[in-house]
Amino acid sequence: MKKRLSRTLKETLFLEEGFFARLEDLPNQIAQGHQQQARAEEELRAELAQLKDTLQEERETWQRTARELNERAQAQTEAMRQELLHAIDELRETTNLIARRITLRPNKIKCLMLVHHIEAWDSLAGVHAAMQESPDFQVTVASIPRRFPGAIHFENEDQIDARLTALGVEHIRLGFEDDAVSLGIVKAINPDIIFRQSQWDDDVQPAFATASLSFARLCFVPYEAMNLVQNVQTDENVIDSATDTVFHRACWMIFCANEQARQQAVAHGALSGEQFHATGHPKGDRLRTAKPSWPIKARGRPRPLRIIWSAHHSIDDDWTRFGLFPRIAQDMLDWARTRTDVDIVFSPHPALLTQLQNDSPYMPHRQSEAFFSDWNALPNTAIFTGGDYGPLFQASDLLMTDGVSWLIEYQLANKPLLFLERDGHVAFNEIGERVLQGVHRVTSIDQAMQLADAIGNPDYEDPLAGTQQQIVDELFGRPQASRRILEAIRAKVREELGLNPKRLEPRGN
DSSP states (O other): OHHHHHHHHHHHHHHHHHHHHHHHHHHHHHHHHHHHHHHHHHHHHHHHHHHHHHHHHHHHHHHHHHHHHHHHHHHHHHHHHHHHHHHHHHHHHHHHHHHHHHHOOTTOEEEEEEESOGGGTHHHHHHHHHHHTOTTEEEEEEEOOBOOTTOSSOBOHHHHHHHHHHTTOOOEEOOOSSHHHHHHHHHHHOOSEEEESOSOGGGSOGGGSHHHHTTSEEEEOOSSSSOOBOOOOOOTTOSOTTTOSHHHHHEEEEEESSHHHHHHHHHHOTTTTTTEEEOOOHHHHHHHTOOOOOSSOOOSSSOOEEEEEEEOSOOSSSSOOOOOHHHHHHHHHHHHHHOTTEEEEEEEOHHHHHHHHSOBTTBOHHHHHHHHHHHHTSTTEEEOOOSOOHHHHHHOSEEEESOSTHHHHGGGGTOOEEEEOOTTOOOBOHHHHHHHTTSEEESSHHHHHHHHHHHTSTTOOOTTHHHHHHHHHHHHOSSOHHHHHHHHHHHHHHHHHTOOOSOOOOOOO
């Protein structure tokens, strides 16, 4: 009995020892279980991540394939569209060529002049007058809207209409918001020749763009007397924006100031300048013969020094970079305030005004508004925005300009010309370098004011006066450019009709 009890006790003790041993090891076992579970979960997460990456790769592959298919389809559609448009253009051009040949009449050449740049009317005024006096021409003038750099909408047709009326130019108005209506009227007029005032299609409504007007023979008298600066490349398909835009290439005849200007077109034009004719520029005659007129009321004697201050529109860093207006406006205003013995007429480029209408990064709108308000409040200042600026030239004593075209045009007045030169502007071409020999180049407003004071001295003689006269003789040549333009048109018409190329004799209707 004792032995059995002792064995039982030993077995119990053994069991207890085993139980307590297992009990002591239980935390380790639990920990190991957690570790195993964590490893299993980590392996599961890894497998899920790998699956997610695989799905993402598949999704990206699918999306890429879809994009490629879509792009390919769009490219094919665009190619078909371009082919169709090209075919339509070819058909239109062929139709236009046929129409031009059918409608042309040597004894009554119908001409339409589209005017959106009234400030450049001097380039066409002489041609218009000559056509009115010639029985073999029938000329119609039309005012149209414009959209200069900085403007949002096509606008200002009403102002162009008012200015043409003030100049005594009979005209029709094509200011319709729906420019298709305007184009319908143009086609109803059925002109043989259409003059447009600039090569920039963006400045006019689509109805007056190159493609829309090609049913007639396009003619062009550049709005500037001649190009003075090197080309600014804005379109890889345009070799030279002064001589070889889409509009230039579509033109039947382009009339330039001199042989040097024509040679620029020969050198840079895709058509080797074959449509360019060196006839002289009508603006030269217009500026030479203008009668003096000054917009500021006389204030007694002695007569104040009369200064024209002209400001170019290229105030940003993206175009020709000549404009200085934001930098010198306050200095000019302060000068006008303190110098009542000086009259200053401010003549801004029209595209500068459209830029200042909005918040230009170079001059906030409120700042430009304040300038114009303060400027107009002075008794010795004025603002000139009209197109007929020959009388202003003739009545003035000197010009201060940061612009380009007036560097040559003001030399026709044979008066001191101060070029406010901005650092980093586009380089001048060969003609421009010759023109600069007739101007006083200044690099600061203080320098310009000092020179203006010297010019105001009654004993002052401009040392560049003789050089200016030589430059004008070289670059503008003989008067009566408008007459030579009409003669060139007549000769071209006869050539096209296979007639004797001598001058057309007017024959009524």
